[in-house]
Amino acid sequence: xxxxxxxxxxxxxxxxxxxxxxxxxxxxxxxxxxxxxxxxxxxxxxxxxxxxxxxxxxxxxxxxxxxxxxxxxxxxxxxxxxxxxxxxxxxxxxxxxxxxxxxxxxxxxxxxxxxxxxxxxxxxxxxxxxxxxxxxxxxxxxxxxxxxxxxxxxxxxxxxxxxxxxxxxxxxxxxxxxxxxxxxxxxxxxxxxxxxxxxxxxxxxxxxxxxxxxxxxxxxxxxxxxxxxxxxxxxxxxxxxxxxxxxxxxxxxxxxxxxxxxxxxxxxxxxxxxxxxxxxxxxxxxxxxxxxxxxxxxxxxxxxxxxxxxxxxxxxxxxxxxxxxxxxxxxxxxxxxxxxxxxxxxxxxxxxxxxxxxxxxxx
Amino acid sequence: xxxxxxxxxxxxxxxxxxxxxxxxxxxxxxxxxxxxxxxxxxxxxxxxxxxxxxxxxxxxxxxxxxxxxxxxxxxxxxxxxxxxxxxxxxxxxxxxxxxxxxxxxxxxxxxxxxxxxxxxxxxxxxxxxxxxxxxxxxxxxxxxxxxxxxxxxxxxxxxxxxxxxxxxxxxxxxxxxxxxxxxxxxxxxxxxxxxxxxxxxxxxxxxxxxxxxxxxxxxxxxxxxxxxxxxxxxxxxxxxxxxxxxxxxxxxxxxxxxxxxxxxxxxxxxxxxxxxxxxxxxxxxxxxxxxxxxxxxxxxxxxxxxxxxxxxxxxxxxxxxxxxxxxxxxxxxxxxxxxxxxxxxxxxxxxxxxxxxxxxxxxxxxxxxxxxxxxxxxxxxxxxxxxxxxxxxxxxxxxxxxxxxxxxxxxxxxxxxxxxxxxxxxxxxxxxxxxxxxxxxxxxxxxxxxxxxxxxxxxxxxxxxxxxxxxxxxxxxxxxxxxxxxxxxxxxxxxxxxxxxxxxxxxxxxxxxxxxxxxxxxxxxxxxxxxxxxxxxxxxxxxxxxxxxxxxxxxxxxxxxxxxxxxx
Numbered sequence: 047x048x049x050x051x052x053x054x055x056x057x058x059x060x061x062x063x064x065x066x067x068x069x070x071x072x073x074x075x076x077x078x079x080x081x082x083x084x085x086x087x088x089x090x091x092x093x094x095x096x097x098x099x100x101x102x103x104x105x106x107x108x109x110x111x112x113x114x115x116x117x118x119x120x121x122x123x124x125x126x127x128x129x130x131x132x133x134x135x136x137x138x139x140x141x142x143x144x145x146x147x148x149x150x151x152x153x154x155x156x157x158x159x160x161x162x163x164x165x166x167x168x169x170x171x172x173x174x175x176x177x178x179x180x181x182x183x184x185x186x187x188x189x190x191x192x193x194x195x196x197x198x199x200x201x202x203x204x205x206x207x208x209x210x211x212x213x214x215x216x217x218x219x220x221x222x223x224x225x226x227x228x229x230x231x232x233x234x235x236x237x238x239x240x241x242x243x244x245x246x247x248x249x250x251x252x253x254x255x256x257x258x259x260x261x262x263x264x265x266x267x268x269x270x271x272x273x274x275x276x277x278x279x280x281x282x283x284x285x286x287x288x289x290x291x292x293x294x295x296x297x298x299x300x301x302x303x304x305x306x307x308x309x310x311x312x313x314x315x316x317x318x319x320x321x322x323x324x325x326x327x328x329x330x331x332x333x334x335x336x337x338x339x340x341x342x343x344x345x346x347x348x349x350x351x352x353x354x355x356x357x358x359x360x361x362x363x364x365x366x367x368x369x370x371x372x373x374x375x376x377x378x379x380x381x382x383x384x385x386x387x388x389x390x391x392x393x394x395x396x397x398x399x400x401x402x403x404x405x406x407x408x409x
Numbered sequence: 410x411x412x413x414x415x416x417x418x419x420x421x422x423x424x425x426x427x428x429x430x431x432x433x434x435x436x437x438x439x440x441x442x443x444x445x446x447x448x449x450x451x452x453x454x455x456x457x458x459x460x461x462x463x464x465x466x467x468x469x470x471x472x473x474x475x476x477x478x479x480x481x482x483x484x485x486x487x488x489x490x491x492x493x494x495x496x497x498x499x500x501x502x503x504x505x506x507x508x509x510x511x512x513x514x515x516x517x518x519x520x521x522x523x524x525x526x527x528x529x530x531x532x533x534x535x536x537x538x539x540x541x542x543x544x545x546x547x548x549x550x551x552x553x554x555x556x557x558x559x560x561x562x563x564x565x566x567x568x569x570x571x572x573x574x575x576x577x578x579x580x581x582x583x584x585x586x587x588x589x590x591x592x593x594x595x596x597x598x599x600x601x602x603x604x605x606x607x608x609x610x611x612x613x614x615x616x617x618x619x620x621x622x623x624x625x626x627x628x629x630x631x632x633x634x635x636x637x638x639x640x641x642x643x644x645x646x647x648x649x650x651x652x653x654x655x656x657x658x659x660x661x662x663x664x665x666x667x668x669x670x671x672x673x674x675x676x677x678x679x680x681x682x683x684x685x686x687x688x689x690x691x692x693x694x695x696x697x698x699x700x701x702x703x704x705x706x707x708x709x710x711x712x713x714x715x716x717x718x719x720x721x722x723x724x725x726x727x728x729x730x731x732x733x734x735x736x737x738x739x740x741x742x743x744x745x746x747x748x749x750x751x752x753x754x755x756x757x758x759x760x761x762x763x764x765x766x767x768x769x770x771x772x773x774x775x776x777x778x779x780x781x782x783x784x785x786x787x788x789x790x791x792x793x794x795x796x797x798x799x800x801x802x803x804x805x806x807x808x809x810x811x812x813x814x815x816x817x818x819x820x821x822x823x824x825x826x827x828x829x830x831x832x833x834x835x836x837x838x839x840x841x842x843x844x845x846x847x848x849x850x851x852x853x854x855x856x857x858x859x860x861x862x863x864x865x866x867x868x869x870x871x872x873x874x875x876x877x878x879x880x881x882x883x884x885x886x887x888x889x890x891x892x893x894x895x896x897x898x899x900x901x902x903x904x905x906x907x908x909x910x911x912x913x914x915x916x917x918x919x920x921x922x923x924x925x926x927x928x929x930x931x932x933x934x935x936x937x938x939x940x941x942x943x944x945x946x947x948x949x950x951x952x953x954x955x956x957x958x959x960x961x962x963x964x965x966x967x968x969x970x971x972x973x974x975x976x977x
Contacts, residue, residue, distance in 0.1 A: 100874050122873040123882075129874040135867035139889045148885070149875030193871075200875055 051078035052113045052203045052236055054099065059108035061094060061260075068094045069105065070260045076238060076253075081230050083251035084240045087283070091260040096206050096240045100129045112203060123152075128202030132209040134193040136181035142168070142192050143177040149200035167199040170229070187218050194226075198233060205230070207239035211246060223250055244284050248272070256280050277409035281329045288335070288376050290328040294321050294406070304328060304406075308373025312349060314401050321406040329405045335378040336398040337367060337389065348398035351376075355393045369397055423879060424791045427783050428799070434780065435802045439847050442817025443669070443809055449820060450662035462659040471641065472660070476667065478559055479643040483628040483671075485563045490571035490623050493718055495616070498578040500711050505702050511715055516572045516579070519722050521953040522729070523908035523926060524569040525632030526946040529933050530728030531565055532556055532637070533738065540742045562634050562642070566627045568722055573626070574619035581615020582608070614683040621679035625672045629810035631911035636933060643668060644812055644911070651915065656819045665813040672808040726950065732943035751940035759945055761921060762928040766907050769838060769924055773845035774902035777853035778895050780846075785857040786883070790869070800854070807851045811912035814844050819915065836918040844916060845906035852905065853898035860894020861887070893963045900960035904953040925949050 054076040061069040069091045076082045084092040097103045099110065101122030109116050117125055136145050143164060150160045168174045171191040181189055190210065197205060210226065211219045227250055230237050241247050247254045248268035256263045256271065256279070264276045268284075275281035278289055292306040297320045305311045306328065336348065344350055353371040364379045365388055376397060389395060453459045466472045501512045519527070534540050535556050542552040555564050585608065593607045631644040640649060647664035654661075733751055735744030784803060787796045806814075818840050825834045834840065864887060872882040888895070910926045917923045923931065925945055932942030 100870070102870055102873075121878075122870070123876050123878050125874075126876070127874060129871070131867040131871055133865065133867060135865065135871040137868060137871075137886055137890070148872065148877070152872075152876040152878075152881060196871075196875065206874075 050203070051234055053078050053111075054204060054236065054238070055109075055111040055114075056095075057109040057111065059095075059098070059105045059110065061091075061098065061103060061105045068260050069098075072108070072260075072262050074255055074262060074265065076236060078236055079234050080236055081227070081250065081252045082236075082238045083247035083254035084238065084257060085242070085244060085247040085254050085283070086257035087242055089259075090257040092240045092242075092257045093208060094260075095257070096129075096208055096238065099204065099238065100127050100206055101125050126200070126202050127204045127206060128197035128200060129206040129208065130190075130193045130197050130210055132212060134181075134189045134213075136189055136192055136196075138181055141178050141180060142173065142184070145181065145192055146196045146199055148196065153200065163199055167195045170232075171195045186214050187222060190214070190222060191225075194229065198229075198235065202235070205233075205235045205237040207237065209240055209242070211241070211243075219246075226250065248284075256283060258283070275329065275405065275407065278327055278329070278407050281405070281407060286332055286377065287329045288332060289407075290374060290376075291325075292328060293325045294323050297321075297323065306372075306374065309351070309371055314349065314404060317406070321408065324408075326406050326408040329407050330399055330403055332366065332377045332379040333364070333381075334400045334403040335376065337369065337378050337380055338396050338398065340394045340396055342396075344396065344398060347401070349401050351397045351399070353395055353397055355389045355391050355395055357391055358388055360388065367395075369395060371397060421879065424787055424793055428787055428793055428796065431780055431783060431787075431799055432802075435799070435847075438818075438843050439806055439809070439814075440802065442814060442821045444817075445821045446662050446665045446813055446817045447669070450659065450666040462663045466660055466663045472646065472664075475641050475643050475646045475664075478641055479628055480671075482559055482563050482566065482642065483624050486566040486570065486627040487620050487624045489563065489567035490574055491616075491620060493567065493571040494574035494578060494619070496714060497718065498575050498582060500715075501579055502582040504707075504711070511719065512575075515715070515719055515722060516575045517957060518572075518726065519569050520572050521904075521957055522569070522725055522950050523632065523910065523929070523946075524565060524630060525636040525910055525933075526729060526908075526929055526949065527569055527725035528561075528565045528633050528636045529939070529942070529946075530725035530732065531568075533728045533732060534724045535564070543742050556637070558639060559642075561637055562639055565633055565637070566630065568725075569633075570623045570626055573622045574616065577615040577619035577622075578612060579615075581612045585611045617679040617683055621675045624675045625808065628671055628675075629668055629812070629911070631810075631812050631914065632930065635914075636930070644810065647812055647816070648911075648914065651816055651819070656816070656823065661816060665810075665816055668810050669808060669813060672810065676808055729943050729946045729950070732939060733947045735940065735943075751944040754941040755944045755948070759925075759928050759941065762923055762925045762945070763948070765838070765922060766924040766926070769842040769845055770903045770906040772842050773849060773906050774853070774899045776846040777850050777902040778857065778899045780850060781853040781857035781898055782861075782888070782891065782895060784854055785861045786887070789858070789861050790866075800858075803854050804851045806847050809848070811844065811848055811909060812915065814848060815912040815915035818844060838917075838922045841913060841916045841922070841924070844912040845909055846902075848909065848912065849902035849906050853902045856894050856898030856901060857891065860891040860898075863894070864890045893966055896963040897960040900956045900963070904956035904960075907952060907956075908949060 054074075056072050056074040059069055059072040060067070072091075072095065084095060086092040094103055098105055101117075101120065105118065108118075110118050112125075112127075137148070140148070146164045146167060147160050150163060155163075164177075165174065168177055171194060173188060173191055173195065176184065176188065176192075181192065184192065190213075207226075211222055214222060223246065239251070251268070253265065253267050254271065255265045258279050264271055264280045271280060271284045275284060275287075281287040281289065290306045290309070292304055292309075294302060295305050295311070296303040297316060300316055301313050302316045302320060303311055303313055312328075336345075338344055340352065351371045353369040353376070356368040356370050356375060358368075359366045360382070362382065364381050367378050367380070367389060369376050369378060378397060450462055451458055451460070453461060467476075497512050497515065522530075532539060535553075536542065537552065537554060537556065539556070546552050555561065590603065590607060593603055629644060631648055634640065634642050634645045635648070639645065643664050647661045647668070650658045650661040650664070731744055732738060734747045734749070736746035736748040736750075738744035780803070784799045787793055788800055819835055822834045822840065826832060827834055827837060827839070868890065869882050869886055872886045873879075877885065907924070908926050910930060913924060913927045914930065917927050920931070925948070929942050929945045929949065932938035932945060
């Protein structure tokens with residue numbers, strides 16, 4: 047199958063149901079052949095955006111361009127945008143073969159062409175032997191492959207996936223993730239998929255967009271979003287983060303001073319582009335914080351704070367502690383090895399923050 | 410998140426055209442005729458608004474009496490139907506015992522026999538000189554006059570209509586999540602208090618829906634009192650006024666308005682009490698109410714009650730069957746001699762009646778499912794403004810007695826000809842068929858709505874995203890998936906139309922256009938016609954029974970297909 051790769055661009059798209067704004071001024075460009083994820087919590091508008099691209103929702107303002115052409119107002123059946131639904135939406139009254147052939151029949155293709163294409167795509171997803179089964183006789187993973195085959199067989203311009211893995215159990219999910227990625231590479235289709243699972247988005251997509259409350263928060267590759275979140279929401283949603291509210295009180299040549307509410311003043315190395323003076327949040331990841339007993343000799347390059355362990359969770363790969371420092375709680379993850387004793391709740395400890403990994407967030 | 414498919418930009422003219430056609434149909438064949446009836450009741454000859462007809466109505470003793478008789482019979486029948494149905498419903502849902510299948514049968518048996526046929530048959534069993542009273546007189550020297558007058562009507566109607574309460578109540582109680590009961594037990598409620606504080610309130614909506622329906626049906630019934638020779642009730646009075654005094658007699662219209670008012674009142678009160686209380690929903694993966702074993706003496710009581718009800722509900726079926734084979738049957742417990750000649754008579758003389766029933770009812774049921782599917786689609790799958798009104802209008806037919814609709818047709822279409830012909834519209838079978846279609850539309854509509862609700866929107870969206878147009882989606886995906894429900898709606902409309910009498914009595918103008926129900930009524934008017942009438946009645950019961958069975962099968966099967974997929 048040779049599919050042309052297309053780009054998708056959303057310009058100033060807004061959508062509301064009555065007085066509820068679901069999407070607010072969304073701007074987004076997805077490159078040809080890209081595997082792109084829309085990531086966000088439920089109610090963030092990510093599914094609405096996907097359905098809007100498919101033509102099931104209509105935006106009130108803005109433009110939606112496929113290869114530079116506005117498709118706003120084109121009905122769903124004329125868009126040639128394939129969508130795989132969360133519940134797969136296989137028709138129970140048709141066999142696997144008929145499900146896959148559906149779109150080709152609608153396109154009035156010849157019997158020969160239909161036979162050839164359906165056979166090829168079922169081969170591609172490894173279901174050639176199941177052509178005469180009904181969807182109800184297939185496992186969840188097989189149903190999903192049928193749904194995929196049914197969609198890619200019409201050679202759509204775009205492939206849309208709505209929470210494609212959420213109905214599968216954990217092991218199958220990891221396996222299907224791989225399959226999905228391979229299939230996308232093989233076909234080279236511009237693919238957009240919606241998920242609320244950051245791990246799924248990070249492992250599968252080339253780039254992703256994080257949405258919250260109908261607003262596009264940040265777009266980028268997984269590592270970029272993880273290392274340099276632009277605001278508190280992205281810092282907390284992509285990975286786990288400690289967020290300390292406070293304000294930058296002074297910026298010097300080498301250092302700056304940040305006063306954390308309920309903790310006190312911290313002196314940090316000045317980043318290349320220093321933050322402005324004023325209120326903001328300090329963000330850093332739990333694994334970038336080390337935990338030591340109070341009187342131990344410590345690495346002077348870290349920033350050390352005294353605290354008391356509030357709770358400890360053993361998670362296998364690491365142990366997670368909640369530590370009270372002044373009036374705030376911080377979370378730290380420590381790699382676990384056999385024989386390593388855990389800190390008990392109530393233990394007096396010191397936390398060491400890696401200063402180069404700290405981010406200043408003004409939003 | 411994806412509950413409603415919003416595609417205002419892609420609506421096109423199709424839905425609007427369907428909306429307009431359905432609205433026109435409902436206006437011409439439901440709203441205008443009923444409106445005419447109501448209007449006529451409130452104006453005098455000069456066309457001035459007046460309450461004079463109502464004053465006239467209530468000033469006459471016979472009408473006042475009829476009014477209160479109808480009211481009392483309807484209330485009493487609802488009460489006795491509840492007395493029969495509530496224990497049976499509770500038994501099925503709450504206890505583990507083998508009678509459950511028997512109770513399900515009990516729930517259908519009476520419904521497959523038209524009540525006016527049941528009335529005749531019950532005369533033979535429980536009447537003054539019926540089998541039971543003859544035996545009682547022989548053995549104990551007394552009789553029970555249970556088939557006389559208003560008591561008789563109440564008796565027949567209670568037996569015929571209790572399944573409405575039984576079926577609704579069982580459905581409601583089956584839907585109660587077992588966890589609700591368990592948490593009540595967990596918090597210390599037991600026995601009677603558990604029933605009163607948790608189970609009864611949760612089952613209330615189902616009970617009320619059934620009871621309101623029984624009240625309305627009994628209040629509006631014309632066939633049963635007529636067959637039993639009781640004329641001092643509202644429906645028979647209206648019928649007699651229109652047929653003897655004429656279609657211009659205002660009192661017939663006054664009675665019609667009163668009947669509509671009470672129907673609406675009963676349905677409205679049930680809906681009002683239920684409002685926001687339909688909370689008996691079984692969570693996915695939840696379990697139903699716990700079942701308990703009956704103690705020996707409880708089960709003796711339960712079986713006793715069931716067998717008694719079963720015998721009484723079977724009585725009309727046995728009676729009509731015996732009568733259809735009886736050569737002579739009077740003043741004896743069982744017929745004196747048996748014959749097949751009544752069936753011969755029916756097949757030679759009344760062939761056209763069977764044909765008429767098939768013609769009218771197939772057309773009416775076909776019309777119903779087409780309109781029902783279209784309304785369901787407009788409501789559930791488009792965003793047309795005011796689309797809900799189609800549902801309200803179509804469902805309003807529930808509150809309109811057949812008699813009233815027929816009177817409205819006679820009045821509204823008086824003097825009109827069939828399009829392109831000189832044949833007057835009134836007096837053709839087309840009106841009978843349309844009356845059936847309008848009256849049964851609510852049933853077909855509910856079936857179609859339920860069927861479409863079971864089809865997940867994404868199944869249609871998937872078709873559209875693969876390039877199917879709206880029409881193609883309806884044809885290739887929606888209708889095949891709804892097929893079971895549509896078929897069930899068709900059968901329900903068909904079988905209930907087949908036994909409709911009240912509209913038929915007024916609208917059938919010649920014997921040649923009479924359907925089976927009218928034929929049974931005509932035969933039953935004379936003693937010599939009772940045999941063939943019974944034979945025709947047996948045929949009707951068989952048709953309705955088979956229809957009920959098949960519609961049940963269709964629903965089960967389509968539910969199985971759709972669910973197999975959605976759970977898989």
